[in-house]
Amino acid sequence: MQPAISASNLYKSFTVQGMRTNALVDMSVDIFSGEFTVLSGPSGCGKSTLLATLGGMTEPDSGSIRAGNTVLSASSDNERDAFRLHNCGFIFQGFNLFPALTALEQVQVPLDYLHVPEEEARLRARDALERVGLLERQHLRPSHLSGGEKQRVAIARAIVKDPAILFADEPTSALDSTNGLRIVEILQETARQLGTAVLCVSHDTRLFSKADRVLKMEDGRLLSDQRPGSGRGIDVREDWHG
Numbered sequence: 001m002q003p004a005i006s007a008s009n010l011y012k013s014f015t016v017q018g019m020r021t022n023a024l025v026d027m028s029v030d031i032f033s034g035e036f037t038v039l040s041g042p043s044g045c046g047k048s049t050l051l052a053t054l055g056g057m058t059e060p061d062s063g064s065i066r067a068g069n070t071v072l073s074a075s076s077d078n079e080r081d082a083f084r085l086h087n088c089g090f091i092f093q094g095f096n097l098f099p100a101l102t103a104l105e106q107v108q109v110p111l112d113y114l115h116v117p118e119e120e121a122r123l124r125a126r127d128a129l130e131r132v133g134l135l136e137r138q139h140l141r142p143s144h145l146s147g148g149e150k151q152r153v154a155i156a157r158a159i160v161k162d163p164a165i166l167f168a169d170e171p172t173s174a175l176d177s178t179n180g181l182r183i184v185e186i187l188q189e190t191a192r193q194l195g196t197a198v199l200c201v202s203h204d205t206r207l208f209s210k211a212d213r214v215l216k217m218e219d220g221r222l223l224s225d226q227r228p229g230s231g232r233g234i235d236v237r238e239d240w241h242g
């Protein structure tokens, strides 16, 4: 199976006040379409850096990232922006909604950027809101929505353009367990029903049972790669300890 996005030998370090942190160390990973992949590991191990690098928001120091026929790591800033606009959806812990816009208007925003005609954009936005169970709340602004509902609007906004890859960074950490579970189920359905490659960073071990694949990181490296449903798992530590 061809991966939706493939990273090879990524290195990324940050130097602050003379102190260097290696956030990614020889990181190689493939993320596949139609799978809900959870990326986990202790705080500071490099999860968000990996997500931001795969999503074209952070440039690696070295290594390559390929998505289909596009070599992202060799692209200009403009080419990476265009790749993100057309192929990637993003969901963050803090929802990042516009206070003045209704749920329907929020979801239409990415389609405006893609110059989708108004009427088609409205229909697609309604369809995305229906997928997350919020069609009846389409005219409400964020101040009238619960935390879980806001995150569902953010998901609808991320999936409305039918992205090949959906990146989620700690999407459940601001939510109670019922709302968190609902979000996870929507992410799982998005992978299964739309064929999206979903990559979700989370500390929350409750997500693991819903994931098709669980990647664990430590100190900027991949520690293990497991498929909970299959009973199969690959411990990749010997690759770098040996």
Ligand SMILES: Nc1ncnc2c1ncn2[C@@H]1O[C@H](COP(=O)(O)OP(=O)(O)OP(=O)(O)O)[C@@H](O)[C@H]1O
Binding pocket: 014, 015, 016, 021, 022, 023, 041, 042, 043, 044, 045, 046, 047, 048, 049, 050
């Ligand atoms: N912009 C930055 N400037 C300096 N250091 C950074 C920057 N971004 C990340 N780091 C450092 O790189 C390391 C990896 O950070 P990253 O945010 O990827 O970890 P994480 O696994 O997502 O952590 P958490 O679970 O706490 O969010 C950390 O030591 C962090 O302090």
